[in-house]
Amino acid sequence: MIDFDIPADLAALRDEIRAFVNDKVVPYESDPRLTRHGPDDGLRAELVELAREAGLLTFQAPKRFGGREPSHREQAVLFEAAGWSTLGPVALNCAAPDEGNMFLLGKVANTEQVEQFLLPVIDGHQRSVFAMTEPGGAGSDPNQLNTTAEFDGTDYVINGHKWLITGAHGARTWIIMARIAPNPHGGDGPTLFLCEGDTAGIELERVMNTMDRNYVEGHGVVRLTDLRLPASAVLGEVGQALRYAQLRLAPARLTHCMRWLGAASRAQSIAIKHARERTAFGKPIGEHQGVSFMIADNEIALQQCRLAIWWACWTLDMGDRGTGRHESSMVKAYVSEELFKVADRCVQILGGIGISDETPVGMIFSDMRAFRLYDGPTEVHKYAIARQVLR
Structure with missing residues (x-):
């Protein structure tokens, strides 16, 4: 039997989110800080504090991290309410790419990585990026990944060119996809790495002008030049990106x-x-x-x-x-x-x-x-x- 009823507690939370977005967030749609590159980080921070005060910030997070951990079906109801304004998910900290990155880190990151890279994003204090897409390389076909990582037994040295990296300007938590070259020290293949956005070797060349304007700080073009990361920077298993x-x-x-x-x-x-x-x-x-x-x-x-x-x-x-x-x-x-x-x-x-x-x-x-x-x-x-x- 198929039941389309929405439970009363879920409906109440949906209505609370919709009212918050309509009453508190919608007025910001004419804020000059909503630029052609999306809301700037100052506007995001102000909106996040409104959601924090309302007790609605990052409602989708797992309970072990202080969230409500709704099922996917429950998320469907709640995220629709959040999307009533394009700034709603930004305020509630359930916007892309942070929402997807939080999900991935919650599944794969180890304890130390959770503490350094995930919890500050869940708390709304910093943003994250997923740096995969490349000009002429990885995109709809991630197998075309061109960014390389050379492993010397201690550190990985990463070189590559990324673009359409959402939120790159000012993000602190970086998930970078690179292909580890065959080496005598360990595994190889497409791998995810974690690092801070201000690590030497990460250069934001520019923010692209695009037709959308709902993602914080827009989409960046990024150059990775001799980005040196320790073996502990690998997210999950080598070769599993x-x-x-x-x-x-x-x-x-x-x-x-x-x-x-x-x-x-x-x-x-x-x-x-x-x-x-x-x-x-x-x-x-x-x-x-x-x-x-x-x-x-x-x-x-x-x-x-x-x-x-x-x-x-x-x-x-x-x-x-x-x-x-x-x-x-x-x-x-x-x-x-x-x-x-x-x-x-x-x-x-x-x-x-x-x-x-x-x-x-x-x-x-x-x-x-x-x-x-x-x-x-x-x-x-x-x-x-x-x-x-x-x-």
């Missing part, structure tokens, strides 16, 4: 979908209000068939996306059914495309105001276009889905 990346990505794809479902629902609510109040040709525009059909299409899409997310989350919660990689790929591909259509229709309903900063809908639209590429473009997911089906 690609497996760990998938461990991180399956749930991270879904939390992206959850947050953007909240933003798309916000855009729909603004479009509905406008359709009720704006008149043209003798009546409110919502009474014209062209506009009413767009509103209906949006409502259908939002609910279908919600149900798809819940299904994939159920699969993850039933851990014996697999990793959720196949299911999360299907949902990411479907939801990212459908929510972009929702945002596009909302811009159309709003007309001229929809392409302005008078409402957040224009920003949601451009951010939603970028979402179709986050954690793998639709085409890569479809390719993986087809391979699974054809086996």
Whole structure:
């Protein structure tokens, strides 16, 4: 039997998060510190303190780290509420890439690494990055990893070029993917490393100008030059970076979908209000068939996306059914495309105001276009889905 009821305690927390985002966070959407490179670290810190005061900061963290440890299905409800504003996840400390990095570190990091690199992120005192993507190298295909790590038996010396590294400017906790060269001292292959962002050898060349503006400090281009790290900097096991990346990505794809479902629902609510109040040709525009059909299409899409997310989350919660990689790929591909259509229709309903900063809908639209590429473009997911089906 399938039960779609939301338990009372979960509904209460959802409503508390939605009210916090609506009352405390939404007013910051016009703050000048929300720049073309996303909210700056000062704005993030101020928002984080609001969530801390409200007792909602990093609610998704494991209980052993002071969080509420919701299941994936419970996260679907709560992250949607957080996403009502694109700044909501930033304030609540459940935004990418920190949310996915916290999940990975909670699964793989040892005790010392947890203390140094994970707990400060959970507490909202520092940010993190996942440095994998490279110009001409690792991206949708991480096997093309070009960044190298030479091991001399004591230290690893890392060299490479990374880009689209979200939040690189000012982040303290760095997870770096590099390929360890064959050596006589130990294992080799793609490996994850942990270090502080101010370690010698890490150079932020620039922050890229991109169409999205919801990630703290935007996306950086980073040069790694003779970055020397001790053997203790290895995260997990040598040679297991690609497996760990998938461990991180399956749930991270879904939390992206959850947050953007909240933003798309916000855009729909603004479009509905406008359709009720704006008149043209003798009546409110919502009474014209062209506009009413767009509103209906949006409502259908939002609910279908919600149900798809819940299904994939159920699969993850039933851990014996697999990793959720196949299911999360299907949902990411479907939801990212459908929510972009929702945002596009909302811009159309709003007309001229929809392409302005008078409402957040224009920003949601451009951010939603970028979402179709986050954690793998639709085409890569479809390719993986087809391979699974054809086996």
